[in-house]
Amino acid sequence: MSARDLNRLERLLGGILLAGVALSATALIAGLLLMAMGSPGAGFALTTGLVLLMCIPAARILASFGDAVVRRDGLLAAATAFVSLVLLWQFLKTLQ
Amino acid sequence: MNFGSELLTFAVGAFAGGLGALLGIGGGVILIPFLNIALGLTFNQSSGISLITIIATSSAASAAKGRMQLVNLRLGMVLEVFTTSGGVIGLWLFGKTDSHTVRIAFAWTLVAIAMIMLSRISKRNVLDPTAEIGQLGGRYFDKETGGEVAYRLKRAPVAFVMSFLAGVVSNFGIGGGILKVPALNAWCGVPIRAAAATSSLMLGATAFVVATDRFRHGEIIPELAAAAVLGVLGGTQVGVWAQHRFHPKTHKLVMVALLLSVAALYFSGVGKR
Numbered sequence: 001m002s003a004r005d006l007n008r009l010e011r012l013l014g015g016i017l018l019a020g021v022a023l024s025a026t027a028l029i030a031g032l033l034l035m036a037m038g039s040p041g042a043g044f045a046l047t048t049g050l051v052l053l054m055c056i057p058a059a060r061i062l063a064s065f066g067d068a069v070v071r072r073d074g075l076l077a078a079a080t081a082f083v084s085l086v087l088l089w090q091f092l093k094t095l096q
Numbered sequence: 097m098n099f100g101s102e103l104l105t106f107a108v109g110a111f112a113g114g115l116g117a118l119l120g121i122g123g124g125v126i127l128i129p130f131l132n133i134a135l136g137l138t139f140n141q142s143s144g145i146s147l148i149t150i151i152a153t154s155s156a157a158s159a160a161k162g163r164m165q166l167v168n169l170r171l172g173m174v175l176e177v178f179t180t181s182g183g184v185i186g187l188w189l190f191g192k193t194d195s196h197t198v199r200i201a202f203a204w205t206l207v208a209i210a211m212i213m214l215s216r217i218s219k220r221n222v223l224d225p226t227a228e229i230g231q232l233g234g235r236y237f238d239k240e241t242g243g244e245v246a247y248r249l250k251r252a253p254v255a256f257v258m259s260f261l262a263g264v265v266s267n268f269g270i271g272g273g274i275l276k277v278p279a280l281n282a283w284c285g286v287p288i289r290a291a292a293a294t295s296s297l298m299l300g301a302t303a304f305v306v307a308t309d310r311f312r313h314g315e316i317i318p319e320l321a322a323a324a325v326l327g328v329l330g331g332t333q334v335g336v337w338a339q340h341r342f343h344p345k346t347h348k349l350v351m352v353a354l355l356l357s358v359a360a361l362y363f364s365g366v367g368k369r
Binding site for chain 2: 001006009010013014017018020021024025028029031032035036042043046047049050053054056057058060061064075076079080082083086087090091093094096
């Protein structure tokens with residue numbers, strides 16, 4: 001992986017992680033505030049925040065997979081495809 | 097349960113997040129005994145909340161400015177194949193094995209790793225910056241020495257096996273960094289800072305496997321998880337800041353102390369609920 005490719009991937013993954021954490025933290029803060037006020041919407045906000053948080057690693061792996069495919073990096077594409085399938089399988093089990 | 101539990105969880109989460117980001121271990125070793133013993137939650141509820149915070153620590157610590165340069169993305173993504181597989185196998189295994197036997201085996205493993213780290217306390221895994229680093233080695237700028245650090249992955253099968261085991265033990269709710277970081281450093285030639293940063297990024301995917309299972313079974317209490325996550329996010333920023341200010345030897349000594357403390361907890365049979 002060239003230094004330029006690595007820099008681009010680092011920026012992409014850093015952005016995904018940061019956006020995910022910010023969105024999730026906002027929902028969780030809102031949920032706790034609503035709970036303190038006794039609002040019935042607290043549960044929804046808290047659950048949304050937790051689900052968003054759990055989705056961050058999956059989003060990072062999917063982005064890494066896309067990047068590896070574009071760069072034709074066979075080792076990383078195979079590794080991230082495998083991990084994506086495992087996470088997808090777990091996620092689908094959760095939805096059942 | 098009143099709002100005091102959330103405030104207390106927030107404070108303990110901040111401490112756990114700081115230490116977790118510093119050492120690349122997720123912080124569950126502090127949070128689980130607190131939730132399990134102090135708040136009286138079941139072990140599965142405690143470990144479920146801990147895994148949620150591990151995802152937060154992993155994401156926030158890796159996104160922090162300058163941290164991504166320490167992460168060996170290639171190595172991390174390859175090792176994730178083994179950690180996530182271990183997580184899935186562990187889910188199946190933990191449902192079938194006597195938990196006392198697993199805990200004791202785990203505690204002895206931690207003691208063994210602590211001893212190996214102590215025996216290599218002054219050894220640094222750095223090469224000449226111009227050296228060939230191989231497919232899974234890495235380079236980063238070391239603020240302490242003001243120069244580039246290069247390293248090569250040694251004994252790859254050991255890294256694979258330890259990552260798989262880290263995935264299995266993530267079912268304890270501890271992320272598995274406590275196995276991966278010492279193993280990568282002591283046996284596989286990865287400098288402690290790179291090992292901690294790479295492990296930290298990987299923890300999120302490993303925790304996802306078990307956390308979604310706990311979530312599915314309704315074992316995650318949303319308000320306590322939210323308080324713990326927010327505390328952890330604050331603490332993580334302090335941990336990332338402190339990481340560059342610790343000498344690698346101090347880093348290793350803190351890790352050894354933590355490994356032995358966790359082993360002692362498991363030997364004493366704490367958190368059997």
